Amino acid sequence: MKNFFVTALGVLVGFQYAGAAEKKIIRISTDKTDLVLQVAENGRLYQTYLGEKLLHEADLENLDWQIHPASDASVSTRGWEVYSGSGNEDFFEPAVGITHADGNASTWLYYVSSSSKSVEGGTQTDILLRDDKYPVDVTLHYVAYEKENIIRTWSEIKHQEKKPVQLFRYASTMLYFNSPSYYLTEFSGDWAKEVQMNTQKLVFGKKVIDTKLGSRAAMHAQPFFMVGLNALASENQGEVLMGTLGWTGNFSFTFEVDNVGNLRVIPAVNPYASNYELAKGEVFTTPEFIFTLSYNGTGEGSRNFQEWARNYQLKDGKGSRLSLLNNWENTGFNFNEEILVDLIRETKELGVDMFLLDDGWFGNKYKRSGDTAGLGDWEATADKLPGGINALVQAAQKEGVKFGLWIEPEMVNPQSELFEKHPDWAIHYPNRDTYYYRNQLVLDLSNPQVQDYVYGVIDKLLKENPGIAYFKWDCNSPITNIYSSYLKTRQGRLYIDHVRGVYNVMKRVKENYPDVPMMLCSGGGARCDYEALKYFTEFWCSDNTDPVERAYIQWGFSQFFPAKAMCAHVTSWNKNASIKFRTDMASMCKLGFDIGLKELKAEELQYCQLAVANWKRLQPVILDGVQYRLVSPYESNHMAVNYVSQDGGKAVVFAYDIYPRFQEKLMRLKLQGLDPNKMYKVEEINLMPGTNSTLKENEKVFSGDYLMKVGLDVFRFQPGQSRVIELTAE
Incomplete structure (x- = not known):
């Protein structure tokens, strides 16, 4: 029966290949860019062009120069295969790697069909590829946003083999370039020095930017990059590829220059410790890779991303944003209800829209008086807040301002009632000493039961305190002690299924509470991906609020994100800087304050009030302008x-x-x-x-x-x- 199935599949695919001689061409276009794919005579799909939009349709017929015979004429055609598989005749990095149930690790994908349809803002193209020896399908998806000159792409992998297969590589796409030289700008750093921009020339071989931190994954490297084609890309000149991956977990960008100077770019989930067991009929969907080609420097590319994000990707991308006063830099963990009510009054006095209560408000058996206890026990600390969260909500309403709340629902302290009841819900080894980052562990979001719990934290807070108008959602620890009690023998799925679980929770929150704005935070800017930003109105760029350092951090993040997505607060970091300089630096983004008014001189407070009023008046220009x-x-x-x-x-x-x-x-x-x-x-x-x-x-x-x-x-x-x-x- 197996042989019959494979033979029948071969006949079907062979029938499809017969049409390949007609030179099937697939054009994926924006108003400024063409990505042209072509089915070769061997029935496989190749990239023949990626660049400035061609004016004449007839010219597409001449785009076959990238496809060339191998040196051995007996070998099939080699070239820029759109989704190259492991074990084929290509000599460089593949997009997909599958170990089949019989142990064979080769995958050769042939064109079957394609279709297109209109979607919001653009056109979606779907291309079905199929292995000729195994019942494996890969569907490539592209959405071209014509006006914004953005292309969004991802892939889906599934099979019908009787036993599970192992995925050991699973890229979102592959892109090829043929230029005299390539200059990569990467964005790296650490806590409090995010998105430091560094540029290097790419030469023969591979340059890989990746992360293995699991949850707080972008702590050392952000999931976006720029490649200047032919020359260093400047702000207003040069051709540049700008790309980002919508994935808040481990990612990998591979830039490989081959023996003849061509560049392939492979954005993917990092397969580190993630050989993924895929069951029959299950669909593995890669993250979305979003990119633009600018022909007038990085400034144009940034504006492409910023406009696209406001129109289609960012939660409430066309809505207004709340200015705020946060208590963290002012009080830390040391506050009570009386102190917070005073700060709520200061919120009104300052003229901002909302008071945001940060960490330290929860836990009773294990009180949150520091970062060693309480995570997981999301009940207001009775002796700190005898009236609970609702008393603070009412105090804010009395002053005519809104109330927001800090949460970190994906985490747990070992000193917590949650950990006592459900130690198996935390990711940690069953047989080794536990390593703690910031005295906490990550909850196992691959477990649907844990997903329900985390969603329930937000749901309960909003139902019991319907006046909560905003959440700051933090994520302070990477995944340590990499083991899931839930997945047991399928540990290769942990890094991936955990992130999917995080997104599942975020999606549920947005679906059930669509009008609640939320800040995406991860010990600063260690979460800044466009998949998560479907569910968040903004993100916290960095815990470093020194205005001099913020000049570089905000410059870096602005390469890919609109100002309305970038939170910037006025604090006491770098008191040598004037309150004007600190406030003016924060005002170029989504403005907030994290400072006590009592430490300000009268003229400084008056200045801040003026700056807040000006920012609110000019918000449509700063946050929605070009x-x-x-x-x-x-x-x-x-x-x-x-x-x-x-x-x-x-x-x-x-x-x-x-x-x-x-x-x-x-x-x-x-x-x-x-x-x-x-x-x-x-x-x-x-x-x-x-x-x-x-x-x-x-x-x-x-x-x-x-x-x-x-x-x-x-x-x-x-x-x-x-x-x-x-x-x-x-």
Whole structure:
């Protein structure tokens, strides 16, 4: 029966191959980019073009130069196979690796069919490939967003073998490039120094960026990259690939330059400790890889991502955002109800929208007075908060502000009632000493019962305290002690099924509480993927709120994310910096405060109130406008960005003097994105009380053309100075 099935499959696939001689071409297009795939005479699918959009359809027929015979004429055609399998005649990294039930580790995929359909914002193309010797199907999916010049792609793997197969590689896609040179920009760092940008030339061999941390997976490397094609990509010049993986777990980016100088890019889940046992009929779906090709530098590519995210990916991407006051930097764990009610009053006084209660509010048998106990026991600590969370909600409502709450529902302290009842719910070894990161363990979200529990934490809090208007969802520990009591002998699924479980919970929360905004946090910026951001309105970029460090962190994250997704708070980090500089740095993103008003001087508080009012008034420009990065802190002693409203009628400029040199040459700031034919009034705002603007152009009117070609004289010599400038079309 098995032989009959394989023979029948071969006949079916052979029938499909007969059509390959007709040179089947599949075109995946945005308004600016073409990805062209072609079925070769051998029946397999190859990439023949990825680049600037071709103007004439007939030219697609000539795109077969990447497909070339192997040196041995008896071997099938080799080339840029779209989803190359292990064990085929290709000499380089595959996209998929499968060990079949009989032990054979080869997979050769042949074209079967393709189709396309309209989806929100674009066109989806689905391509079915099939192995000719084993009942294995791979479906490739592409969604092209024409206006935003974004392509989103993922794959699905399934089989009908009688016994399970082992997946040992499972990429989301493969992309190929043929350029004289390649320059990779990676984003790496650690806690409090996220997204440090570093660029290197790619030469023969492989460069791999990966992570093995499981849950807080992006602690050392963020899941996005840029590749300059032919030259170093600059802000406004050069062709550049910009890509990111929608996966909050272990990821891997492989960049391989082959023997003739071609580059293949392979984004994937990291298969480390993850040989995945796939049952008959089960579908393995890879994460989404989202990319853009910009032909005018990284700035254009960033704007592609920012617009796409607001339109289609970010939760409530077109909605407003809440400014807030957080208590963490002010109180830490040391607070009570009276202290928090005072801070709620300060929230009202400051003029922000919401008070956010951070860590330390829960646990009774094991009180959360530090980070050693209480995680998992999500009941308000009775002696700290005798009125519970609801008393704080009511206090906020009395002051006319909203109330938000910090949670870390995926984690557990061994000192907790939850761990006493369900030690098997935590990921840890049954036969080795336990290693703790931050005195905690990760709950096993591969277990559906644990998923129900974690969802129940949020559900119960919202049902018992319906006035909770916001959650800060933290994730402070990577996965340690890698063992699941639930999965038992299927440990190769843990890293993957755990992340899927995390997403399942997030999805349930969004479905049942769609109007509750949430901040994605992971000890800072160690979670920043676009899959999770389907369920979160924003993310916390870093625990480091020193405004000088934030210049680099916010510059880095802005390469892929819109300002409305990036939380930035004014705190007491770096008290040598003025309150104006700290506030102006945070105001270029989603503004918040984490500071006690009592430590501010009267004029400082007055300034903050003014800055909050200005930020709220200009939120549509800053958070929904088009961003232009003007001066990089990596390339100068200054930094500047400007935002322009969608209709071009309003703009906001943020300019910072970070570490200017003595009497260095100061260049005028040339703006971008303005309407050259409109006249704009220039007004410096966010001025300290009792001071006047020293901007030469203040209160004057200039054409957009002048402001973009001649510019403004905004920079100064003193470190830690900043300017916020509002431009209004007349």
